[in-house]
Amino acid sequence: xxxxxxxxxxxxxxxMPEIAGVRLxxxxxxxxxxxxxxxxxxxxxxxxxxxGVFTRSKCASAPVEWCRAKLKGGKARALVVNSGNANAFxxxxxxxxxxxxxxxxxKAVACxxxxxxxASTGVIGEPLDASKFDGVLGDLAKSNAPADWIGAAKAxxxxxxxxxxxxxxxxxxxxxVTINGMAKGAGMIAxxxxxxxxxxxxxxxxxxxxxxxxxxxxxxxxxNAVTIDGDTSTSDTLMxxxxxxxxxxxxxxxxxxxxPRLKAFTKALHALLADLSExxxxxxxxxxxxxxxxxxxxxxxxxxxxxxxxVANSPLVKTAIAGEDANWGRVVMAVGKAGEPADRDKLSxxxxxxxxxxxxxxxxxxxxxxxxxxxxxxKIQIKVSLGLGKGxxxxxxxxxxxxxxxxxxDYRS
Amino acid sequence: xxxxxxxxxxxxxxxMPEIAGVRLxxxxxxxxxxxxxxxxxxxxxxxxxxxGVFTRSKCASAPVEWCRAKLKGGKARALVVNSGNANAFxxxxxxxxxxxxxxxxxKAVACxxxxxxxASTGVIGEPLDASKFDGVLGDLAKSNAPADWIGAAKAxxxxxxxxxxxxxxxxxxxxxVTINGMAKGAGMIAxxxxxxxxxxxxxxxxxxxxxxxxxxxxxxxxxNAVTIDGDTSTSDTLMxxxxxxxxxxxxxxxxxxxxPRLKAFTKALHALLADLSExxxxxxxxxxxxxxxxxxxxxxxxxxxxxxxxVANSPLVKTAIAGEDANWGRVVMAVGKAGEPADRDKLSxxxxxxxxxxxxxxxxxxxxxxxxxxxxxxKIQIKVSLGLGKGxxxxxxxxxxxxxxxxxxDYRS
Numbered sequence: 123x124x125x126x127x128x129x130x131x132x133x134x135x136x137x138m139p140e141i142a143g144v145r146l147x148x149x150x151x152x153x154x155x156x157x158x159x160x161x162x163x164x165x166x167x168x169x170x171x172x173x174g175v176f177t178r179s180k181c182a183s184a185p186v187e188w189c190r191a192k193l194k195g196g197k198a199r200a201l202v203v204n205s206g207n208a209n210a211f212x213x214x215x216x217x218x219x220x221x222x223x224x225x226x227x228x229k230a231v232a233c234x235x236x237x238x239x240x241a242s243t244g245v246i247g248e249p250l251d252a253s254k255f256d257g258v259l260g261d262l263a264k265s266n267a268p269a270d271w272i273g274a275a276k277a278x279x280x281x282x283x284x285x286x287x288x289x290x291x292x293x294x295x296x297x298x299v300t301i302n303g304m305a306k307g308a309g310m311i312a313x314x315x316x317x318x319x320x321x322x323x324x325x326x327x328x329x330x331x332x333x334x335x336x337x338x339x340x341x342x343x344x345x346n347a348v349t350i351d352g353d354t355s356t357s358d359t360l361m362x363x364x365x366x367x368x369x370x371x372x373x374x375x376x377x378x379x380x381x382p383r384l385k386a387f388t389k390a391l392h393a394l395l396a397d398l399s400e401x402x403x404x405x406x407x408x409x410x411x412x413x414x415x416x417x418x419x420x421x422x423x424x425x426x427x428x429x430x431x432x433v434a435n436s437p438l439v440k441t442a443i444a445g446e447d448a449n450w451g452r453v454v455m456a457v458g459k460a461g462e463p464a465d466r467d468k469l470s471x472x473x474x475x476x477x478x479x480x481x482x483x484x485x486x487x488x489x490x491x492x493x494x495x496x497x498x499x500x501k502i503q504i505k506v507s508l509g510l511g512k513g514x515x516x517x518x519x520x521x522x523x524x525x526x527x528x529x530x531x532d533y534r535s
Numbered sequence: 536x537x538x539x540x541x542x543x544x545x546x547x548x549x550x551m552p553e554i555a556g557v558r559l560x561x562x563x564x565x566x567x568x569x570x571x572x573x574x575x576x577x578x579x580x581x582x583x584x585x586x587g588v589f590t591r592s593k594c595a596s597a598p599v600e601w602c603r604a605k606l607k608g609g610k611a612r613a614l615v616v617n618s619g620n621a622n623a624f625x626x627x628x629x630x631x632x633x634x635x636x637x638x639x640x641x642k643a644v645a646c647x648x649x650x651x652x653x654a655s656t657g658v659i660g661e662p663l664d665a666s667k668f669d670g671v672l673g674d675l676a677k678s679n680a681p682a683d684w685i686g687a688a689k690a691x692x693x694x695x696x697x698x699x700x701x702x703x704x705x706x707x708x709x710x711x712v713t714i715n716g717m718a719k720g721a722g723m724i725a726x727x728x729x730x731x732x733x734x735x736x737x738x739x740x741x742x743x744x745x746x747x748x749x750x751x752x753x754x755x756x757x758x759n760a761v762t763i764d765g766d767t768s769t770s771d772t773l774m775x776x777x778x779x780x781x782x783x784x785x786x787x788x789x790x791x792x793x794x795p796r797l798k799a800f801t802k803a804l805h806a807l808l809a810d811l812s813e814x815x816x817x818x819x820x821x822x823x824x825x826x827x828x829x830x831x832x833x834x835x836x837x838x839x840x841x842x843x844x845x846v847a848n849s850p851l852v853k854t855a856i857a858g859e860d861a862n863w864g865r866v867v868m869a870v871g872k873a874g875e876p877a878d879r880d881k882l883s884x885x886x887x888x889x890x891x892x893x894x895x896x897x898x899x900x901x902x903x904x905x906x907x908x909x910x911x912x913x914k915i916q917i918k919v920s921l922g923l924g925k926g927x928x929x930x931x932x933x934x935x936x937x938x939x940x941x942x943x944x945d946y947r948s
Contacts, residue, residue: 181871181879213896246864351850354872445944451659458594459767466594483626524937531858
C-alpha cells in the first residue's frame with residue numbers, strides 16, 4: 123500500500139451491502155508485510171456455484187493452476203486470498219503450498235478441498251509458507267463479524283493506493299439480487315509484484331455453467347480491455363461466486379446464460395466489471411492521466427481492439443500524454459504498427475473531442491492552444507476514426523510517467 | 536543532435552574507405568535545424584543496382600511509398616536524404632513533395648526520376664517544403680570533394696548522439712570489394728521524431744534481384760532483431776546500392792543471391808548490418824544499458840524470436856534493468872505472456888552468465904550479491920533456456936530509464 127493515493131482515485135467508496143451466503147474475514151498472517159492484513163477468507167454457503175477466468179500466461183502461478191483444475195466441479199465453499207507472495211514460479215513447492223492451503227481451509231470450513239479456491243499476489247519466485255495459514259484460517263472461520271467488504275479489498279492489496287469495490291442491485295425475475303465485487307490492481311511498487319485479482323459475489327441462483335458464460339462474455343470489454351503496460355501477470359484471476367440465497371425470496375433458478383430473465387443481471391454484472399477494471403487503470407503505476415482510446419470505422423471490432431491496444435501500449439503515445447502533448451504523429455505510428463487494415467489518407471484523430479488530424483494530414487482548422495489546454499485534463503480521450511467499416515472498440519489505459527520507471531526500477535530488496 | 540553522447544557509444548569511429556562509383560555531398564538546406572547539415576545527396580554511377588526493405592507500418596511515409604514504387608526498376612543514380620522533417624502523414628502534399636524532390640534531384644544528376652530514391656526523417660505531420668532543395672542539390676551535384684562518410688552520417692541524424700558508420704572489405708571472386716554503411720537511430724528527443732534509416736553502398740557488381748534477396752535475409756537477424764520501445768516508425772528504411780565498379784578490377788558479375796562466390800560478401804554484409812543495428816540500440820533514447828536477450832531451447836527460431844521480443848519490449852523487464860535488478864520474475868512474466876510454447880517447470884534464466892532460476896523455480900545456489908555486482912555492467916545478457924527444442928534467437932535492446940520518459944514527454948513546441 124502506498125501512502126500517496128492515486129490522483130485518479132474515485133472520490134468516494136460505495137456502501138457495500140451484505141450478500142446472503144457470503145461471510146468475509148481478514149487477518150494478518152505475516153506473509154510478507156507487517157502491521158496490516160494480508161489474508162482474506164470468504165466462506166460461502168452450501169450450494170454456491172463458481173466461475174473463473176484466468177491469465178493467458180504460459181507460466182501461470184500455482185494458485186491459478188489449482189483454480190483451473192477445481193473449477194470443473196462448479197462448486198465453491200471457500201476462497202482464500204493472500205497478498206505479499208504470488209506463489210508463482212515456485213516449482214513443486216508452489217504446488218505443495220496450494221495443496222496445504224486448501225487442506226487447512228477445507229478443515230476450517232468443513233468442506234471438500236475441491237470446493238476451495240485460492241489466489242495469491244505479491245513477490246514472484248519466493249516459496250509461500252502455507253503453514254502460516256494454519257490456525258489463522260480456523261480462527262477466521264469462527265468469526266461472526268458482519269462482512270467488511272472494504273476491509274476485504276484492503277487485505278488483498280499489494281501496492282495499490284486505494285481499495286477497489288463496486289456493487290449493484292438488480293431484479294432477477296421479481297426478486298432483488300445483489301452483486302458485490304472487489305479488485306486489486308496493477309500497482310507494482312515493490313518490483314516483483316504483478317497481479318490483477320478480482321472477485322465477484324452474488325446471491326443470485328445461477329448455475330456454474332451460466333455464470334462461467336456470463337463471466338467470459340463480461341470480461342471481454344472490461345478487464346480484457348484495460349492495459350497499464352502491456353505486461354500480463356502470471357496470476358491474473360477473476361472469479362465469480364453465486365450463493366443462490368436469493369432463491370429464498372423468490373429469485374428464479376437460472377441454468378443457462380441465454381435465459382431472458384438474466385438480462386438486467388448481465389447488464390449489471392458487465393457494468394460492475396467495467397467499474398472495477400476502470401478502478402484498476404486509475405491506480406496504474408505512476409498514473410497521472412486516465413486515458414480512453416476509442417477506435418471506430420475499423421473493418422471489425424477485433425481489428426479495432428488490436429489498433430486500440432497498439433495505441434494504448436505505445437510508450438511514445440503514453441509518454442506524450444504524460445507530457446500533455448496531443449502528439450497525433452505518434453498515434454498514427456501506433457495505428458500503423460498494429461498491422462491491421464488502415465488507410466493513412468482516411469485517418470482522423472481527435473483528442474478530447476478536438477480533431478487534430480483528418481484525411482491523413484493535420485487538420486488545418488485545429489488550434490494548438492485549445493488542444494494544449496484540453497490536454498491538461500486528468501482524463502484524456504483519443505478517438506481514432508479509420509473510415510473503413512463499422513468496427514468499433516474502446517480500451518482504457520494510463521500515461522507513462524517517470525514515476526512508473528522509479529516504481530519499477532527500484533531495487534527489489 | 537544531443538550534446539551528451541550515449542555512454543554506450545563505440546569508443547572510436549572506423550576509417551571509411553572510398554567506394555568507387557559513389558559520391559557523397561551534404562548541405563544545410565534549413566529544413567528545420569539551424570547551423571548544421573540536414574541534406575545528403577549520394578550520386579551513383581550509371582549501372583548501380585538498388586535494393587530496399589521498409590517499415591511494415593500501414594501508415595508509411597510518402598518517401599517510403601516513393602521508394603517502394605521506384606524499386607521495381609532496380610536502378611539508382613541518386614539518393615536524397617533529409618533530416619528535420621519525415622514527410623509522414625502529410626497527405627497529398629507529401630506525395631507532391633516527393634515528386635518535386637525527385638524532379639530537382641534528377642535534373643541535378645542528369646538522370647531519370649525513376650532512378651532517384653528518397654528518405655526523410657524528423658517531424659511527422661508537417662508539410663515538407665521541397666523547394667528548399669532547389670539549387671542546393673544542383674550545387675551538391677557539382678561538388679568534387681572526396682566522400683566524407685562520417686559527415687554524411689551526421690547530416691541524416693536527428694536526435695542521435697553519435698554518427699553510425701561501418702565498413703567491410705572482402706573478396707568477391709579474386710577481387711577486393713568494399714561495403715560501407717551508415718544508419719541513424721531511434722533517438723527521439725524532440726517528441727515527434729521517429730525514424731530508423733540506414734544506407735549501404737558497395738562497389739560489388741551485384742544484380743538488383745540478388746541484392747534485394749541479400750538485404751531481405753540480412754535484415755532478419757540484424758535490424759529486425761533490435762527494439763528500443765516496440766514502436767515501429769512510419770519511415771523505417773534500409774537501402775543498399777551496388778555500383779558494380781569493382782568489375783573493372785576483376786570482380787565477377789553476380790546475378791543470383793545463391794551464387795557460391797557471394798559467400799564472403801554475404802557474411803560481411805550481415806556483419807555490417809549487425810554492427811549498424813547494434814549502434815542504433817546503443818543510441819536508444821535514454822539508454823544506459825545495452826541488453827542482449829538470448830532465448831534457446833524453444834520449439835523453433837520464430838518462437839524464440841517472439842519470446843525474446845516479449846522480454847525485450849516488456850516495460851517491467853526494461854525498468855528492472857535500469858534499476859540494476861536481476862528481476863527474473865519479470866522475465867518469467869514476459870516469457871509467459873508471449874503466447875509461445877513454454878513449460879514453466881523447465882525454464883532456466885541467467886543474467887550475465889549467472890543462473891538465477893532453473894527448473895521453474897529460483898536456483899537455490901545463486902548468490903544475490905554476485906548477481907547484483909554483475910548487473911552494474913553496461914552490457915547485460917539475459918539468457919532464457921526453455922528446454923523444449925532447438926529453436927534459438929537473439930534480440931538486442933536497451934533499458935527503460937526516466938530519461939526516456941523525459942525525452943518523450945517534453946512538449947513538442
